[in-house]
Amino acid sequence: MFLAASQVSLAQITGKVIDAETKDPLPGATVVLKGTQTGEITGFDGSFRLNATEGQTLQVSFIGFETVEVAAKAGMVVELVPKTNLLGEIVISSSVIDVAKERETPVAISTITPAEISLKVGNMEFPEIMNRTPGVYATKQGGGYGDSRISLRGFDQRNTSFLINGQPVNDMENGWVYWSNWQGLTDVASGIQIQRGLGASRLAVPSVGGTVSIFTKAAEIERGGTFTQGIGNDGYVKTGFSYNTGKNDKGWAFSALLSRWSGNGYVNGTSGEGWTYFAALGYAPEGSAHNFNLTLLGAGQWHHQRSTWVSIRDYINFGESGVDRRWNTDAGELGGEEFNMRRNFYNKPLATFNWDWKINESVKLATSLYGSAGRGGGTGPRGNNFRNSDIDLYPFRRDLTEHLLERNLGAASRNADGSINFDNVVAVNRATTSPYTGSISGFQGQLIGSNGFRNDGVNRAVLVRRASMNSHNWVGAISTLDFDKGDWRYSIGIDLRSYTGFHYRSLENLMGLDGYYSTGNSNSAGQIQNTTINASPFRNTGLEREKIDYFNTGIVGWQGLNGLVEYNNETSFTAVLQAGISNQSFKREDFFDQPNNPISEKKSITGGYLKGGANYNLDARSNVFFNAGYISRQPLFDAVFPGFANDINENLQNEEIVSVELGYGFVSNNLKVNINAYNTVWGNRFQTRSVPLTGGATGTAQFDDIDVRHMGVELEVDYRYNSKFRVRGMVSAGDWRYTDNFEGAVFDDNNQPVPGRANEILYVKDAKVGDAAQFTSFIEGEYKIGKFVFDLGYRFVDGLYADYSIEDSDFFQEDNQGALKLPSYGLVDLGGTVRFDLMGNTSSFRVNVNNLFNTIYIAESETNIHRVDESAPAWKGIDYRNSVWFGFGTTWNATLRINF
Template sequence: MKRYLFLFIALIAFPLISTAQINGQVFDAETNQPLPGANVVVEDTQTGTSTDAEGEFTIDAEEGDVLVISFVGYNTQEVTAEQGMEIFLQPDEEMLGEIVVSSNVIDIARARETPVAVSTITPAEISQEIGNQEFPEIMNKTPGAYATKQSGGYGDSRISLRGFDQNNTAFLINGQPVNDMENGWVYWSNWQGLTDVASGIQIQRGLGATNLAVPSVGGTISIFTKTAEQEKGGSVSQLVGNDGYTKTAASYNTGLGDNGWSASFLLSYWQGNGYVNNTSGEGWTYFGAVGYDPNDSHSFNLSVLGAGQWHHQRGTNVSIRDFQNFGDDGIDPRWNSNGGTLNGEAFNMERNFYNKPLATLNWDWNISDNVSLATSLYGSAGRGGGTGPRGNNYFNSAIDLYPFGGGQYQEDLTAHYLEGGDGAASRKEDGSINFDNVVDVNRSTTSGYNGALGAYNGQLIGSHGYSENGVNNAVLVRRASMNSHNWFGGISKLEAEVDKFTLSLGVDLRKYTGYHYRALNNLMGLDGYFSGGDDSNGNQNSLGKILESENTIEASPFHDTGISGPKIDYYNLGLVNWQGVNGMVEYDSGDMFTAVIQGGVSNQSYQREDFFDQQGNALSEKKNVLGGYVKGGANFNISDRHNVFANAGFISKQPLFDAVFPGFANDINPDLQNEQITSIELGYGYTSYAFDVNVNLYSTVWGNRFVERTIPDPNNPNQDATAQFDDVDQRHNGIEVETTVRPTNNLRLDGTLSVGDWKYTNNFNATLFDEDRNEIGTSTLYTDGVKVGDAAQFVGYLGADYRLGDWSIDAGYRYVDNLYANYSITDDAFADPDNEGALKLPSYGLVDLGSTFRFDFFGQSASLRVNVNNLFDTTYISESETNYHAASGDETWNGIHNRNFVWFGFGRTWNASLKYNF
């Protein structure tokens, strides 16, 4: 593989030679002062330079060429080259390189000004490289980021920053927080449309620059979307990819009219069979924005973004030996133990479906020359959930399809099906499921109903627990677990510039209601389903209620999701409100020194309402928890090339919803406490056209965590005890490097390096409580020095981009090491002082290749793009869900015990797209 890399670099390393030169100077249009460090590039090439300390430049170009002049914080200009030219750039607070920012509520980190570690991904990079990849994967080149496809279904990906998962990384879309208000997670299947409408991404690692009190432990990922663009025109595109993937998109911008109105629209449709077996899916992305600029003082923008989709999933864990024993020879990363056929079509017990439209109204008001008010109001009504099996099907060996835990290792499909024979009647020779046989077994083993509900006499009724009067609980049906929500919020920021100071004061208000329940989706051949579990029915609960086919919902994002219909198993609401205030003081000397201090306080209120189970306490008391942060930093520009910065901060982070109401009950946790995060960072930067480099050193402590574990009662082995561990801490130290080199006018090299040392800081003691909450003893977790898992602690990336006129080719190599298994520190292994710690997974390296050709078509611009990911079809483990260490004599794969449940990354994939602009 190395010789291919060397050959590739050798082929692209021959520069074009230019002989003519143009001299000029770049100024700030408001101050008439020279702009050092501005970029000057010949249009559609990589021929470029940057201005010196006096704003002067010399570039290999000829008179008549088009030069593109850009500088962070200023409008980009395109000018015709001529000797001795002078260019005056207009400042624009709403510009971030190529990225158009939709509102001033968005907090942007600016190069050589904001003292945080930041990386920016441009619209061109997103549109070219994302193809049919998952949206978070575009950030894998960023230092500190680790994104995987997880189980491999469309939208089932995740990303971490500096070793912190999505619960502890803040995600903003146009400045609005989108982490789930209850569990803090981000479901990328809800945001499939971001690949079509994203106009840029800024990854602020560490404390970040946002004023909002958001979970910026690992960092803040700020995503910008299209607005009502003021340039008239549109585009159509067609993308095709591996495994039947297609996406068709069309967009149009009206442009800014004389009356100040503008509008933009986008619609796209995608579908695919999925790289993983039985993970097909499809979805629509819809976007519309209307802008109104009545005068220089006011600007309005109303937008609606949504991405309704459904996709089959691979939610059941798969062991290494399952990957080996099923599917093609060797490791088959496509294997899916959930998949099969029903009525001759692909069918899967696990299917995700969701539609989450987000509506936003932005109003920017320039009150005076130095005072402005930016306000954003938003609302979202997410509807959907995921399907899965329901019923005690494991009582019937013919439909006992899914492994269950037990023994030293969890049971995998090899033990369950190949060795134990469970479910053999309903699995085919290749291990896939014959769901037609499941239907037959459901019907053949269920006798007619003969209970008190006479209208159902003789019908075939199944259930999950009830097994009287002819009701059969040894059946398998498909239920839908629903997690819908209504979410409304508002952000407003008042900003004033006083001499060299910028002062801001903001508010952040959110109101969230989460709807959690189960509904029937597919009766799998039965006539009805007996539903208990609803204690609110009183005497009716002894009879339960029978739901028929008309009471089922479709697993589709654009149909009734049953929020007002009959429900089974559970039905509760999560009520979360948020009130926050924040402030900032920033000092800017003008060209050398900036300093900022930010602070905020927030109140988060929690309340839980249960319509089924918590009789006598259906609506919990409301719990208010205060949190907040303080952070600050400074940046010093040593010269027009060198700068250094430092920042530090403290965050008091409110707990997640389930920590407030443990055990799915309405009783408030009496031991509730905030997590505490402290962070410090140092950075250095050097910039020129030929060479840029940024280096960051960081140390973050995530502490005061509360962990609860159930263990056998040492005084009564027949009962359970609860161990409550307080003040659990982990420290994340690391160094990050990001660099760009332009050795020739046509060649650009990009490199990043992340080296982390993330581990638990000590052993942790716990107090033991019996079932009656009496203190009965202590327990210890032996985690001192244990590595943090689920994200690579060493990642290196090298990319090359070579342009020759209208054609370009780019390649990247990414090396991953020091990746440890995901685990819980409450696993039994960590009760042993001699435990082996975290399981280290094999390192791996991946090569991606892409090429773009731009051409004219009927007088308009068009482009053809081809991407090949994992060019050499490398087999690798991207994450492990278990932490089993291999002993002598154990069967292994690359040194890893083959009983571990892992996700293998995708093999070679490809996509090609054709885009026409008009």
């Protein structure tokens, strides 16, 4: 904590400062003994510790809130009334959540308040609100609702840990986070803490870039409710209702929320809709040592996507004018309604039971049990439609300009504006398919399509819509035992997880045909199927129905043990040492493709971490900290079972991460500054690439110990000039690059070294890491005029390079040009809020305008094509052939919120 003065003869008074209306903690508030200079600044959770005697008068102040005078007493809670009402809810109270505290926990952190989430997300993607914090780069990717992604310090989502109320949500097979599954976080999130680098979590999670900890509301709030109505660009509509019973005299409390959203999408053909549901039941009787909380959170949704990458010249050739950022190669109509071969649908309810037990004043036990049953997937094309030029719609290793305009492929089923005429696809399917004459009973005379089979009248040159499913069952338990003794805190915990992923394909739309001949199951000579599923999050997703192409399960287990030792003298010095070990087991079962090896052996791999650091408060305002750590991280599921087979990879190795960080902080009543520098080496990575051998054979070059170094400096400033004007901003400058060239031995198809074959070399020394901006900055001014609040923000992005793989053929040439640098860009956002009384209810109305000046910019590039000929067509120096995602133009949203 932050002790400004020490009077040994006085007792220590502990307490917390919170917002009187939202019950949110107020970090940075000033608590002073009246008439003295003795005081303290509250921590992240609003807590303080001050040497005083009970009954002495304390003055508590915070910019934007009314100053109060209260009598000191142990365990006091001081409620400050805002001069302008704020929004937000209390965070969930389980002690399994590792919340970092400024001037105490030795990590770099940024916090996004519930008011910011409630006011500024609107119809943006949830991760985008984190773009205003150091080290973060979030984009909308293809632009469908929920298709966003986020990187932290140049590490993608597989290498950044995401926790919801302390529970890990990275996919246990591939490490990814699908934000479409968590659309409801906009409604229920009560705060986000971004712990950059090693983070404060005691779990053995993939905190290479950092840990993003998201808190949701709980049942421990005042009685009342909220109605919200939002609208936005391109037909976006969102309606929500929540109600809280408040805590009764027996200690029970209940909260519930239900909301629905729908929209046409900024990108052509990307409409969607979804429901968010949330319920929380709490039980905390007065005087009890036990506290219980049961929550259910889910967000069922469907949305059309833009998954086919678009070249710059496609945006120009098929757009309405200039660069048309709305262009979508996948979009069209069927039966007069929007239709898209790419449709995502998912429902992932997460149920959590938290139990906190205060055994005595020194010992506490916190336990969380959770479970999730995710159901859904994504649709896409199936069939050899490329064999029929009338329905050869989708470019393969080329852009649509070459595919359609230069080769005239699929022209019969493309409209004049380039969109797809799916009615013609149905007509072509039917017109080119002969009646079935085979021996499978019940289908004679019907129109049957296939992906490969072509006998008995079956037509393989067709196009149907299949659904690739990625469902799962996931249960877990986290439990920590904390023991406090004087200035020392000891903790030991367990982390148990069990995950089963179900991967299969089903038919979703036969596109005018009567059935589909499936040969994907090696246990069958072939069968005709006509059962389809609905691409809806609340319908049967086909787990118990007929399947095509593939069907397998991935079984992942996790057993983790962690420990912590912390010294905190409550005045100026905190030191912490954490360690954890985990065993991750992998097993794969295949029901279709490997009849001679249907179930793999179980492979167990041990990993772990060791990290520690210290914080020293130089005085009441300034502090310095450092942390360092080592992580040994197990490989992902696909690395254990390469090539979708049940054979375990013999060359498995853990990745190794070493990180060091230094930081300085300054906080006063109206100014807060944090600056830190970091160095992270991500090493011992394994990469393979196919290479030609003599005689037309193909071998594999195997590279190990591939290292990349991420270094950088981050600055964050928050300045309140007075109760009306506030300025805040950040600067994040990184240098992320590969450390050296790497050699790899060549092996034949039996995984034996090729005699006399020289090693292959990857020439990647100093190549910049792509797909995340290495320099970002943000500044925002906020001004209050009576009941109105206006804010204007500017974000600048530079050092953004194209995404690429180091196994690309370019990097086998010593004179390669490295990563393609994309143009820098700057975006301006404008917002305004008015708060008012509506029939006795506190209400607000908020308007956001994002990308105010309609700036055209490239948010990411999938290709790494350098412009070698200066006369070649280019956009801001970027070759037209590159496949990119342009960011959205000007968008807007408006929300009315009524509290009752």
